[in-house]
Amino acid sequence: MYKTEGIVLRTRNLGEADKVVTLYTKTHGKVAAAARGSRRVRNRLLGVTQIFTHGRYLLFEGKSLDSLSQGEILHSFQPLRDDLDTMAQAMYITELVDVFVEESEPHVEIFHLLLQTLQSHTEDLFVLAVRAFELRLMAHLGYQPQLELCLNCGCMPEQELVFSREGGILCSDCRTEYPQALPLSRGTWQLMQRLLFSDWRRLFVLRPSPQHLQELQACLRQYIDFRLERPLRSLGFLTDLQVF
C-alpha cells in the first residue's frame, strides 16, 4: 500500500462501472490503477479519477495493475474540462508526459512542471505556458536544445539562424546539410531562451508577436516529433480546433 500525490493523465473504461486510471505520481512516477466503481454517479472515486485532477491517492500494489482505494482532490481543474481549447492543450501536455516517461520512474521536476503548467490555464497566454512546458520537458528528459553554438560545427553563429529537429541551432555554413531545418529569427531565439530559463511567473509578462509564436511552435513540433515513436493522438484534436 502507498500514499502519493498524483495527476490523472488519462483514463479508460473497464467493465461496467470501473476505470483504469493512469496517474503521474510524485513518488512512484507513472502508474496505472484500477478504480472500482468509479463510473457510478455516487461513487467516492468519481471526482478524483477525472482527467487532469491533481490529488492525494491511496493505492494498493497489484500484480499487473495497482488498485486505487481512496483519493482526495487538491485541484479539480474543472475549467480545463469545460473549455474545448484549454482541454485540447491540457490533453496534449498530459499525453506528452504519458508517452515520454517510463512506468514507475519518478521524476519530481517533471511532476512539478506538469502541475505548474496545468495551473497556468488561467493566464491570458496559456499557449505560452504550453510552449515553455515542451521545452522544459525535453530538457528534463535529457534533450535540452543547444541554443548557443552550431549543432554541427560548434561555431557561434552570428548571421541568421535555423533550428534543426536534432535539437539546436545551425550556422549558415552548416544549414545546407540539414534540409529540414526551419528558420529561427533572433526574436524567436530569445523567446526560446526565456521559456527555458526564466522564472515561471515572469513568463506571463512576455508579449510575443504572433509571428514569433508561430515560428516557435513549428520548430518545437519538429523537434518533439523527431523523438516520438508514434504520432500523438491529441494533435488531431488541436488541429481541428485550430489552436495549433
Ligand SMILES: [Zn+2]
Ligand atoms: Zn556550423
